[in-house]
Amino acid sequence: MIRLEKRTQPSGYWTALSPILAVGLTMIVGGFMFWALGKPPVEAIRTIFWDPLFHPQFADYSRPQLLVKAGPLILIAIGLSIGFRAGIWNIGAEGQYIMGAVSGAAVGLAFYPSQSVLLFPLMVFAGALGGWAWAMIPAVLKTRFGTNEILVSLMLVYVAENILASASAGWLRNPEGMGFPGSRNFKQWSAVYNAELLTGTGMHWGVAAAFIAVIAAYVMMARHIQGFNVRLTGEAPLAARFSGVSPAWIVFLCLGVSGGLAGLAGLFEVTGPAGQVSIDFGSGYGFTAIIVAFLGRLNPFGILAAGLLMALTYIGGELAQLMLGLPGASIQLFQGMLLFFLLATDVFTNYRVRMLRREAA
Amino acid sequence: MPDTLLSLRGLTKTYPGVVANDDVSFDIGKSEIHALLGENGAGKSTLVKMIFGLVKPDRGEMRLDGDLYSPGKPSEARKSGVAMVFQHFSLFNALDVAENVALGMESPPAMRDLARQIRAVSETYGLPLDPSRVVGTLSAGERQRVEIIRCLLQGPRLLIMDEPTSVLTPQEVGILFQTLNKLKSEGTSILYISHKLEEIRTLCDEATILRLGKNVGTCTPRDVTARQMAEMMVGSSFAAPEPKAGAKGEVLLRCDALSMPAPGAFGTPLREISVEVRGGEVLGIGGVAGNGQDELLMALSGERLAPKGTIWFKGRDVGRDGPSKRREAGLLSGPEERLGHAAAPNMSLTENAVLTGARRKRLVKNGFIDWTAAQAFADHVIARYDVRTPGADVTARSLSGGNLQKFVVGREIEQDPDVFVVNQPTWGVDAAAAAAIRQALLDLAARGAAIICISQDLDELMEISDRFGALNEGRLSPTRAVADLDIEKIGLMMGGAHDMEVVHADG
Numbered sequence: 014m015i016r017l018e019k020r021t022q023p024s025g026y027w028t029a030l031s032p033i034l035a036v037g038l039t040m041i042v043g044g045f046m047f048w049a050l051g052k053p054p055v056e057a058i059r060t061i062f063w064d065p066l067f068h069p070q071f072a073d074y075s076r077p078q079l080l081v082k083a084g085p086l087i088l089i090a091i092g093l094s095i096g097f098r099a100g101i102w103n104i105g106a107e108g109q110y111i112m113g114a115v116s117g118a119a120v121g122l123a124f125y126p127s128q129s130v131l132l133f134p135l136m137v138f139a140g141a142l143g144g145w146a147w148a149m150i151p152a153v154l155k156t157r158f159g160t161n162e163i164l165v166s167l168m169l170v171y172v173a174e175n176i177l178a179s180a181s182a183g184w185l186r187n188p189e190g191m192g193f194p195g196s197r198n199f200k201q202w203s204a205v206y207n208a209e210l211l212t213g214t215g216m217h218w219g220v221a222a223a224f225i226a227v228i229a230a231y232v233m234m235a236r237h238i239q240g241f242n243v244r245l246t247g248e249a250p251l252a253a254r255f256s257g258v259s260p261a262w263i264v265f266l267c268l269g270v271s272g273g274l275a276g277l278a279g280l281f282e283v284t285g286p287a288g289q290v291s292i293d294f295g296s297g298y299g300f301t302a303i304i305v306a307f308l309g310r311l312n313p314f315g316i317l318a319a320g321l322l323m324a325l326t327y328i329g330g331e332l333a334q335l336m337l338g339l340p341g342a343s344i345q346l347f348q349g350m351l352l353f354f355l356l357a358t359d360v361f362t363n364y365r366v367r368m369l370r371r372e373a374a
Numbered sequence: 375m376p377d378t379l380l381s382l383r384g385l386t387k388t389y390p391g392v393v394a395n396d397d398v399s400f401d402i403g404k405s406e407i408h409a410l411l412g413e414n415g416a417g418k419s420t421l422v423k424m425i426f427g428l429v430k431p432d433r434g435e436m437r438l439d440g441d442l443y444s445p446g447k448p449s450e451a452r453k454s455g456v457a458m459v460f461q462h463f464s465l466f467n468a469l470d471v472a473e474n475v476a477l478g479m480e481s482p483p484a485m486r487d488l489a490r491q492i493r494a495v496s497e498t499y500g501l502p503l504d505p506s507r508v509v510g511t512l513s514a515g516e517r518q519r520v521e522i523i524r525c526l527l528q529g530p531r532l533l534i535m536d537e538p539t540s541v542l543t544p545q546e547v548g549i550l551f552q553t554l555n556k557l558k559s560e561g562t563s564i565l566y567i568s569h570k571l572e573e574i575r576t577l578c579d580e581a582t583i584l585r586l587g588k589n590v591g592t593c594t595p596r597d598v599t600a601r602q603m604a605e606m607m608v609g610s611s612f613a614a615p616e617p618k619a620g621a622k623g624e625v626l627l628r629c630d631a632l633s634m635p636a637p638g639a640f641g642t643p644l645r646e647i648s649v650e651v652r653g654g655e656v657l658g659i660g661g662v663a664g665n666g667q668d669e670l671l672m673a674l675s676g677e678r679l680a681p682k683g684t685i686w687f688k689g690r691d692v693g694r695d696g697p698s699k700r701r702e703a704g705l706l707s708g709p710e711e712r713l714g715h716a717a718a719p720n721m722s723l724t725e726n727a728v729l730t731g732a733r734r735k736r737l738v739k740n741g742f743i744d745w746t747a748a749q750a751f752a753d754h755v756i757a758r759y760d761v762r763t764p765g766a767d768v769t770a771r772s773l774s775g776g777n778l779q780k781f782v783v784g785r786e787i788e789q790d791p792d793v794f795v796v797n798q799p800t801w802g803v804d805a806a807a808a809a810a811i812r813q814a815l816l817d818l819a820a821r822g823a824a825i826i827c828i829s830q831d832l833d834e835l836m837e838i839s840d841r842f843g844a845l846n847e848g849r850l851s852p853t854r855a856v857a858d859l860d861i862e863k864i865g866l867m868m869g870g871a872h873d874m875e876v877v878h879a880d881g
Contacts, residue, residue, distance in 0.1 A: 022769055023720070236745070238738045241728060249718035254677050255709060256729045257698030 017364040024362055031358035032308060032315070036322070038354040043347045052337050060336055061329030061347070068332075075328045077215030081286050082324035084220035085110070085278035087316055089302035091226045092271030094311040098234070099246040101267040105151065105166025106275040107299025108173035109144035113276025114283035115173075115180050116143025118196060118290045121205050122185060125197065128204040136205060137218075137280055144276015145269050147173065152268040156261040162268065174295055181292045196290040199283070207285030219281025223320070226274060231313040243267065275299060301327075304352045323348070379404045379563045380425070380443070380456075380532055385434035387420050394420035396587040397434070402532065402580075407554060407564045409574040409595060412584035413607055413776075413804030418567055421584070422534055425565070426458045427451040439531075449480065455531035459521045459538060467510035471520050474509055478524045495526050499553045514663050515546035522553070533557065534565045539573060543662055543868050544832065551577055570833065571600035571805075583607055604805050622840075623653025626824040627674075627705065627793045632684040634673055642666040644673060645848045651793070651824040656815065657853065658839030659828045661868050666848040667828045668710065671797045674826070675707035676700040687793065702733050704792035708783055710801065710828075712775065716782040719771035723763065726770050727752035727785060734789040751788070759784035760810065776803040783811050787818050794818060797828040812838050832864060844868040 040062075044054035065075040089106045096103050103109075117140030124132055151165035182194040190197075199206050210216045234240035246253040246263045254260065278298065287294055305323050309316030330344030380402045387395045395417045402408045412418045423429040425436065427445030436443045438454055445451035448458075465474050472489045476482035483491070489505040496503045501519045509517060518538060525533055535554075539547045554564055554577065568574055574581055575595045582592050583606045591606055628650040636643040644666055651657045661667060672678045674685065680693040687705050695703075709715040717726045728748050732738045737748045752766035759780040763773055770778055783799055799815065800808035816838055819825050828845075829835050835842060836856060843853035844867040851867045 022772060236742050238728075238732065238741055238743055241725070241743060245718055245721070245725075245729065248720050249714045251711075251715045252718045252729060255675065255697060255707075255715055256732075257676070257696055257701065259696070 016367045017360070018367050019364055027362040028310060031362060032310065032319070032355060034358045035351060035354035038358070039347065039351045043350055046343060046346065047339065050339065050343060052339055057333055057337055057339060060333040061326055064332055065325060065328040071332060075332065077213055078328050079321060079324050080215035080220045081217070082327050083320040084217070084223045085282055085298045086302050086305050086323055087223040087320035088219060088226055088278040089275045089299055090305035090309065090316045090320060091223070091230045091313060092274030093302055094306040094309070094313070094316060095230060095234070095243060096267035096271050097306055097311055099243040099263050099267050100250070101264055102163045103148065103151070103166050103268055103271045104163050104303065105170045105299070106271060106302055107295060107297065108166070108170035109147045109272040109275035110279040110299045111173040111177050111295050112147040112279070113140040113144035114279030114294060115177055115185070115290060116140060117276070117280035118283050119180070119185060121284070122197060126202065130204070133205050136284065137277065140280025141273045141276045144279060145273040147276070148268040148272020152265050156264050170299070177290070177294060178292050181290050181294070185290050194292055198289045200288040205284055207281050217281065217285045219278060219285060222277055222281065227313045227317050234313070239266065301348065304348065307352060308355055377404050378402070379439060381437045383435050385421065385424060385431045385436070387424060387429060387431050393587050395424070395431070398584070398589045400582045400589060400592060402563050402565060404563055405558050405561050406580060407558055407566055407578045409578035409581035410565060410567045410584065411574065411581055411603060411607055413806060416584040417587040418584055419536070422458070422536065422565070422567065425451070426456060426534060452528055455529070456534065457525035457528055457530035457532070458534040459518065459525055459536065461536040463517050463521055465509045465517055465520060468508065470506050470508050471503060472505040474520055475524045475527065479527070491527060492523055495523050499526065499556055500549060501553055515542045518542070530562060532563045532565060536567045539568065539570060544864065547573070571603050572833065574603070575600060607805055622655050623822055625650045626653050626688055627651050627826070628686040630684050630686065632673060632680055634669065634678065634680060637669060637672070637678065642669055642848045644669050647850045649843060649850055649853060651826055653822045653824050654819055655841065656819050656825045656827060656839045658835035658842045658856065659826060659845055659850070660830065660832055660835050660842060660864065661845035663830055665845045667797055667845060669848070670845065671707060671709055671795060671828060674705070674795045675709070698733065701730065706730070706786045706789060706791035706794050708786050708794070708796040708799065710797040712778045712782055713771055717770040717778060720769050722769060723756065723766040723781060724749045724752045726781070727755065730785060731789060755781055755784040755788055758788065759814070776807045779803050780807055780811060783814065787814050791818070791823055793824045793826070795826040795828070798830065799827060800831065800834060808834070
């Protein structure tokens with residue numbers, strides 16, 4: 014008989030080991046899946062994890078893509094992880110990401126074609142504000158009426174997608190775009206274009222913001238009283254209240270920070286790699302960031318590593334679709350597997366396995 | 375020995391890192407009430423679990439009535455005639471008494487027969503209980519009767535009782551003792567586990583004392599004093615709390631017709647509580663569990679905000695202030711539930727020191743936590759209150775109940791409160807630790823602080839309080855000086871709501 018026994022202290026060894034084990038298991042089971050699809054498993058895994066970085070032909074293109082993809086993932090996941098630590102489940106970062114992009118872009122386009130140096134900072138602010146405001150909807154509903162933030166924030170993603178559609182086809186449409194949907198292209202507007210800071214690295218302002226967020230989140234969670242209160246609320250809500258922490262404040266703080274960071278990510282994306290508000294702007298970063306947050310153990314530096322790894326599977330996945338003709342859904346399945354195995358191996362952090370022989374009577 | 379029912383020889387059980395029982399031997403006679411005494415962690419529960427078949431001993435043997443007895447699981451123990459009433463009841467609130475009893479049986483009879491049997495047993499043994507009542511509406515004492523009757527229906531030869539009186543009023547204790555004596559007179563043996571030495575002296579014929587897993591002696595409780603037994607338990611003499619000086623200061627905390635709705639479906643509303651407490655004074659608040667103790671603590675700590683003008687601290691209305699503000703002003707509190715309320719289970723002791731000490735101990739500067747200072751504070755509490763732990767960096771949940779309790783009470787006292795409200799300060803804590811905690815409370819009062827001690831342990835309240843009041847269904851009785859009280863009056867103050875008189879066989 015196998016039994017799980019709760020540990021008195023979470024195992025530090027397993028905390029570090031379980032993400033590695035999860036990646037390993039994902040490679041093995043994913044390999045089987047590719048094999049079942051009739052594709053060479055080893056080559057598929059190599060294409061996903063190795064080729065984007067080291068393939069003589071593709072690496073020059075795909076290496077900078079690593080930071081481009083990882084930036085928004087990390088930025089969003091950092092915000093989410095703070096809420097997850099407190100037991101506040103913002104599932105709607107995708108919506109906040111879209112709203113950040115739309116509101117930031119709208120503020121910028123209102124001043125077109127200004128070349129003021131203040132415009133880009135203003136757009137950054139508006140982007141953060143848009144994401145924050147979108148996250149305040151579930152926060153207010155939760156604290157005033159006790160609604161579930163998981164459902165409300167998730168539903169608001171679909172609302173945001175519709176707002177995005179109407180913006181790109183209507184009120185933000187490029188007046189000189191000959192009727193095609195999509196806003197003006199920020200890449201052709203030097204004052205607000207979020208270009209690469211160092212050529213050939215993929216490093217843009219959003220990536221810089223992500224790195225700053227990693228450090229700030231680490232300092233906040235480890236040293237600041239607000240971070241302590243967030244962790245306390247997640248660990249023991251009654252004890253938090255006893256300590257004097259207002260549960261409503263924690264809800265506003267967590268949803269506000271995660272919404273604001275998701276909005277920032279959206280703004281940096283729309284003014285940089287995406288270049289315009291378009292109907293297919295929502296790329297699922299907000300959902301993938303949930304996986305990134307957990308894969309990184311809700312730890313800021315873990316999230317940094319997890320974001321890079323997840324970005325790699327994105328780029329490698331695209332490469333595999335191109336080179337081996339793998340279906341796109343199988344890549345998504347592969348990414349989902351990663352979360353699944355992580356949660357499964359995570360059990361060993363807090364429990365130890367005991368093999369019991371049935372005791373004879 | 376023909377009159378020995380259960381004989382234990384050399385029982386040993388080792389867990390990783392700790393010997394729970396080390397070569398324990400003793401006999402329980404037929405028709406004997408045998409006490410098992412010991413501090414927390416002395417190995418009482420492991421021993422009892424071995425007798426009840428929940429744990430298998432590593433070494434040693436047990437003989438029941440001369441035959442080798444090694445139960446592999448509780449049902450085998452029950453078949454051999456060993457029954458147990460646990461400290462924490464396993465009852466379903468939504469079901470009635472008879473249904474609950476049936477759930478604990480291997481092959482329950484038809485409901486109507488069972489109800490008749492329950493009624494018969496409850497009348498024979500003087501345990502008033504209606505089989506058709508829903509368990510959720512019963513008092514703690516009545517729930518215990520459900521468990522006892524469940525055991526008695528099996529006609530046990532040995533009945534094990536784990537801390538049975540911790541939830542009872544004095545009158546209920548009296549009823550229970552009559553029942554146990556009746557069982558004894560009919561030939562049933564009882565293994566009685568308790569911390570309460572006076573009770574053991576009244577009730578038990580023999581006592582076995584465990585310390586650190588070893589049997590350190592057997593005595594006849596009637597022939598020794600409670601103090602002697604306590605000393606055997608802890609292995610050294612400990613100081614009984616000293617009564618404090620009489621001079622009282624001004625009123626520090628006053629409740630003025632404090633009423634609050636119940637916090638949830640299973641809570642108790644507070645009704646018109648008016649009371650005041652002066653500096654240097656200990657106000658004891660008794661009452662059976664679930665009569666508003668938690669609610670009163672949460673109202674005083676600020677976890678639930680009270681209506682304007684109902685709570686006055688040093689002449690200032692603090693009813694609408696939250697816990698942080700009240701703490702800053704000097705009104706501190708200690709909730710009953712250690713894990714999850716007074717302390718966060720998965721956080722370290724250092725982090726738990728920050729939990730309430732952040733402001734008064736200045737552990738936070740410009741919003742940033744000074745972890746060095748926090749750890750120093752935690753270490754100070756650990757050293758001062760003899761908290762047994764490998765260090766301040768272990769999680770709260772890895773400490774034993776008594777040690778964690780010393781930590782959370784010490785944490786508040788070391789912040790020098792003007793008023794300290796504490797609920798069940800020594801619940802589940804061994805005698806030595808309990809004495810230390812009570813002494814710390816008395817020392818705090820001697821320094822001029824006012825203390826409100828909410829407790830279900832009347833002996834404790836009598837020992838440390840100057841005045842006493844009782845909570846009953848959210849109402850607080852008028853308080854009286856403890857010097858004018860006896861245990862009978864207290865029982866009546868605690869409220870006659872639950873049936874007090876013994877049902878007679880013809881009733």
